[in-house]
Amino acid sequence: MASRSVFEIVVLAAVVVLYFLPALIADKRRRHDLLIIALFNAVLGWTVLGWLLALFWSFQPNPPEDLGGQTKTRSRRIGMLVFSRRLDDRVHAREARAAERERSSR
Numbered sequence: 001m002a003s004r005s006v007f008e009i010v011v012l013a014a015v016v017v018l019y020f021l022p023a024l025i026a027d028k029r030r031r032h033d034l035l036i037i038a039l040f041n042a043v044l045g046w047t048v049l050g051w052l053l054a055l056f057w058s059f060q061p062n063p064p065e066d067l068g069g070q071t072k073t074r075s076r077r078i079g080m081l082v083f084s085r086r087l088d089d090r091v092h093a094r095e096a097r098a099a100e101r102e103r104s105s106r
Contacts, residue, residue, distance in 0.1 A: 019045055022054035032062050 017024070022045070023038035031037060037058055044050025064070055 019051075022051065022058040025055070026058035029058065030062075031058065032065070 020038070020041060022041045023034070026034045026037045037054055040057070041051065041054040045054060
C-alpha cells in the first residue's frame with residue numbers, strides 16, 4: 001500500500017512538472033514576462049491549445065526593454081539618412097547646373 005502511494009505521488013509530481021513546463025522553460029530562459037506566462041499557463045494550460053501557446057511563448061526571445069526608445073532612435077536615423085541623401089542630391093544637382101552654365105558660357 002505504501003509503495004502505491006509513493007508511486008502516485010511521483011506520478012502526480014511528474015504531471016505537475018509537465019503541466020508547468022512552459023513556465024519552467026521561461027524561468028530557465030530568464031524571460032522578463034515569466035509571471036504572465038506562468039499565469040497564462042495556470043489558467044489556460046488545461047486546454048491543449050493554451051498549453052501549446054504557453055510553450056511557444058516561453059521559447060520566444062525576450063522583447064526589448066525600451067521598445068519606444070529604440071523605435072524613436074531608428075526613426076531618427078532613417079530621417080537623417082533621407083535628409084542626407086536629399087541634401088547630397090541637391091549638392092550634386094547644383095554642381096551639375098554650375099558646370100552646365102560654365103560650359104554654355106564658353
